[in-house]
Amino acid sequence: MSNNMHEIDFPSASYEEWKETAIKSLKGKPFESLFTKTIEGVTIQPLYTQQMLVEKLGDQLEKQVNTIRALNSTKSVQAAQTIYAENTKEFFDKIKDSVNRGNGYITIDSRILEWDEEALTQLANYLIEYPFKLIVHENKILNVFSKIQESDRVKVRGFVLTKEAITLDDFPMVRTFAANTVPYHNDGAHIVQELALALAQAAKYAEKSESFESFANKFFVNFAIDTYFFQEIAKLRAFKVLWKAFATAYNAEAVPVPVLVETSLRSFSKYDIYVNLLRAGNEAFAALIGGADAITVHPYDVLTKPTEQSVRIARNVVLVLKEESFVDDVLDPAGGSYFIETLTAEYVEKAWELFLQIQEAGGIDEFEKSGKLQSAIEEVYKERIRQVETRKHSLIGTNIYANPADLLQTETNPLYKDIKRLAIPFEMLREQYSQVNPKIGILTYGKLKDFKPRADFVEGFFATAGVVPVESGEIESIEEAKNWLQQTDADYVVIAATNDQTKEIVPVLLESRKEGLILDVAGKFPEEETDWLSQGLNGFIFAGQNIVEKLTALLESLKGVQQQ
Structure with missing residues (x-):
């Protein structure tokens, strides 16, 4: 017998043969018990084969793969670490430190400081020099752009997330039309809803723009990535397919759109906080494989008060994944996976259908005013809570493998106090x-x-x-x-x-x-x-x-x- 693995052939087994073996090992349980229905209504099968994928997608498979690979916005993912500080001096010291330690996008939540004229002037100097992600809750911070001289404005590169899109004249490299699905995610929305809402927000901006091209050049999307590893990979891939379909509906060419992500906080807990690090690492890796352009990893103690250590670890999660996994060097690393390609296609189909329903209702603003949006997301949230409370969904360290010796952290980070976290019922119980x-x-x-x-x-x-x-x-x-x-x-x-x-x-x-x-x-x-x-x-x-x-x-x- 040869010891060379390249010369060994293993017999292939058909799906029916595998199914027969699986039924025997189930010892009386029905084969259907191996199927899992997700909260989006997608049935995940225990095994996917090439034949199943081809039967489902046919000629569309090649189009799907080519679309995803053609719509990569950047060649390399960047860390977008949020800056936390208690005063202006500390804030700007930490900006310098984060950039020196590998932060690709300085990420700023406007609520972190009181933005006086001096702070805005200092910030303007950094925005000229470094790419940024600006999360705007207080409009006062937008005055920073008036502090930048006209001759420097073409150098400024970044993203501005506001509730309503703004226009910044003379800043061609600053994108301000954000399809920000994170607030919906934090309220409990599932993947299909997030994708459909991203398109609905895009439609709102596109219809108010002079042309589709002018809109697309200012557009970007901001997702939260949850712990469902393969589903979240498929979500990011599905968005690119949906984006091409969206552009086609406007008789326009789909140009690559930046995909910004942050790790989800709805699965974070104030108990056994180091598990939050595992959750965030899992989510960041899914984002990397899914094709995100910038990743914000929330520190494991972000619900209370981030420390220098936790912030450094969070930033290094992206850097280590990027440099050590080599996934960043691969174009569409999940491409060709029977499971993920199938899941991608199912998300595309369901999200497009929901998007059309939103548009038929008058667009996202009318859909929201009618109460239908809040009602649909609330229904999903209640189901998530039910799954956690019955352990159908595991929150390690919270609803399973909990450590009774853990003390509840009474301090609360005001930036994230309103998120409908799944651990809250257990924190209250304890x-x-x-x-x-x-x-x-x-x-x-x-x-x-x-x-x-x-x-x-x-x-x-x-x-x-x-x-x-x-x-x-x-x-x-x-x-x-x-x-x-x-x-x-x-x-x-x-x-x-x-x-x-x-x-x-x-x-x-x-x-x-x-x-x-x-x-x-x-x-x-x-x-x-x-x-x-x-x-x-x-x-x-x-x-x-x-x-x-x-x-x-x-x-x-x-x-x-x-x-x-």
Whole structure:
């Protein structure tokens, strides 16, 4: 046998052969259980093949790939690190430092400072020399452009994000028509909505411009990138396909449009903050592969108060990914992936359909005035919250693998306090439980190997509220279990045992439990539920349950017990 891998041929397997093997390994579960329906209504399959891709796209596949590759705006991605400071001197010192350490775009949120004349004059000097991304919440900062001499204005390169587009005369290299989908993203919008809203904003600006060309030369898009790695890659690729279709609808040629991105904050948590770094790194890498031109990585502690260390790490995320992965040297690195090409096409189809609906409603302004936009995004947000509270979507360190020892950071960065973060219900829950400080126990019945899975689940369940339950240890007789319940100082106890053991001991323990003790069972017992509840059982803890609803209701009961 040859040791040369180049000379070894592996037999290819058909989709049907793979499916047959998968069904066997599912051990009775339906094959359809491997399919995942996303919040956008797209069904993600367990396997994609070349044949499936060709059948779906046909001749459109080559057009899709060519469009994406032709519409790259820049040859290399840049870091666009936000500058944080508490005073003017610190702010300008940090601008210098960030540029010297690899920041490609100085990124400024106008709310960071009070912009007096001196600060505006200083800032003007930097805007002449360095590319920038200016996020405008206070219009006073726009006076900086009047501080720039006419002879220097052709040198100024950057992007201005305002709620309503502005026109800057004599600044040909400054783009001011922003399709900024980040506010919608922060309210909960999904990928299809973001893409459609980007086009709807573009249509608003295009219709008010003298020509499509003059509009396109001032246009750019600003996306937030979430933790859904492959979907976010497809989102950025899909935008370029949609942009070409949009330009074609105006009988114009599609020119490359800069794609600016920032890592999403809606999945950030004030607990286990270093997980935020992992989230941001994942999102930045998706943006890099998807073809972003500039990436802003939010520091892991940005929800409270960014430090020099966290800001440096955030900036270096982009620099390391860019220099070490070599993805930046590849044109459309995701191109040709059966999965991502299919996903890209599905996003294009769904987003274009939604965009047309918005236009038929009178455009984005009318669509927003009607309340339909807010209603649609609110519906998606509620579904996101439901998925997090039931652990259908994991927030590591928050709704799963939570560390009870983590302390909630009480300080809040005012720049990001209004984002509808998914971790907020759990942060509130932990704060409420810390105030009540209830005593919670787990009655572990039987041998360790029997009760451990359920005991571990219950511990993880309560860890999301910052509570560490006290376990009874191995209890192997009903009399011992009754005695432990009588002696424990816990306000609330969960019984963790096998199904058969639970059915055996629960009726006896309900009869002998001491007054005021709240008793729950780990697991689902639909046949016994009504009977046990009528005998005084408080309820059940099980997988798929809404954690926040369960723990909130329990907290109210615990307050009542403590007041007795």
